[in-house]
Amino acid sequence: KEEGHVDPEHGMELLDEAEDNIERSLSLSGDVEAIRADALAAMDQAEAIAPTAKRPRKSFEMGEREVKLGSLREGEMLFRTSKKYANEIIEWWGVAEKAIAEAGRQLQDKKGDGISHLKEMLSDARKKLAAEAPKKAYEFAVVIPAQLAADDDALGKAAESLKEAHRQLKQTDGLDTKAMVERLEQAEEALDAGNAGQAIGLADGVVRSIQTEREAMDTVQRALRQRKKLVAQYEARDDREAWDSRMETIEKAADEQRWSEASSMLASMNQDLDKEGKASEEALELYDFVMDEWRVLRNQCEAASIAVDDEDRRATEQSVALAEEALGVGRIEDCLEQLGAADAAMERLRRRI
Known part of the structure; x- marks a missing residue:
């Protein structure tokens, strides 16, 4: 049933409102078309960089379906999402691949507890890239070389600690070193396994034990050399x-x-x-x-x-x-x-x- 034919003034208001709606729809349609074009260009560029990527195209195609059904707002949102996914690939995919490759190269033939953790990080970085999250993949992979360098420094310090422990162990005349030798062997095994922290702890512990035993030996030997003075303090006692x-x-x-x-x-x-x-x-x-x-x-x-x-x-x-x-x-x-x-x-x- 048509409206506005009885009241001309109301009819004119309805016509003006319809005209405004048409203008807004045409304007929105133009905006959506521009956004679609930007999303399409970004998607093409992203697919050229990462042919296996699917997220940008999936969002783009969903946006086109919504536009055909007349849902311009939903279509616009999906085009923007497609562009967002594409831009992340454009910006981060290449650097993520390079970071992952470099981390893999540096971890090759490495072993040890600390290395296992870094290899897990590298695996996570690859999974993030496969999930089309290149920024996260880059963040995971880029820190691996620095951590590997820190581990190498720690292993170097562990080797120095072992060297010092062996040096002091050679200067332990009069000390029982059986337990110390066993701990140094454990430290060597820890170093070979790449566990720098444990190796340092064991080696430094041996050095402290040597120092403690040496001080104790000096104290006891000094007291025994003055045995008469010690005995004089109790020789007259009943007990x-x-x-x-x-x-x-x-x-x-x-x-x-x-x-x-x-x-x-x-x-x-x-x-x-x-x-x-x-x-x-x-x-x-x-x-x-x-x-x-x-x-x-x-x-x-x-x-x-x-x-x-x-x-x-x-x-x-x-x-x-x-x-x-x-x-x-x-x-x-x-x-x-x-x-x-x-x-x-x-x-x-x-x-x-």
Whole structure:
């Protein structure tokens, strides 16, 4: 049913609107045709570079179908997509192929854990190119030579670390090097497999072990040369046998070239001797203090007619004597106990004076 024939004014508005729509359609059709021409040119150029590429033509043909069906907007979008795919091929396909070829050339005949990773990257780059994503393919492939160079530098550093470890291993007279030799063999295997990090870690570990063992050997040998000074710190003690046993264990470890173990035991023994020595000094100070107090109190007992055979006086004399005896042989706990007993007896005497 026609509209606008009753109301002429409304009819004219409809005609104007129809005319505008026709003009817009004609304009859009012209724009789409220009975009189509650009897409076609780009597609032809891309196919000349990469004959196997399909994405630009597929989008282009879909765009033509939409235009024939009257869907100009959808056709325009598909032409633009075709041009986008084509331009990526034009810009990146050639450089991606060159980057992949160069990476493949440099990786040829290479092996090792790090190389396996780079070969996986190269495989991914080829897959990206096959999927018509040349920019991504280039980004994957172009970093491979730099990483390969870094790996080569790391392998060079690993070789230097092994060389240094072997040099120091030749200067290990007096050290047990069995475990170090085994670790160096493992480092050599890691280097041959292209695992620079592991080789460096093992070789540097051997060097550190040599340095540690050498320092431990020097410490133990120096202490054993001064054995008399060490023994003098405990020879008068009641528990001398226990200290002698510790000393013998250290000497046995030294004889077997277990220097780190011997050094650790020596350090522990010195620490314990220092602790006992400090305790002895503190006990001696307390003993001297009690003796000074007792000398004064003993004179006061004489003045107060408290005889030598007095029970409290005898208890004090006995406790002081036992404290001196215990202190002399290193029984610090017994010494302190007797000094406490002497102090208690002296306090009883003070109350009687």
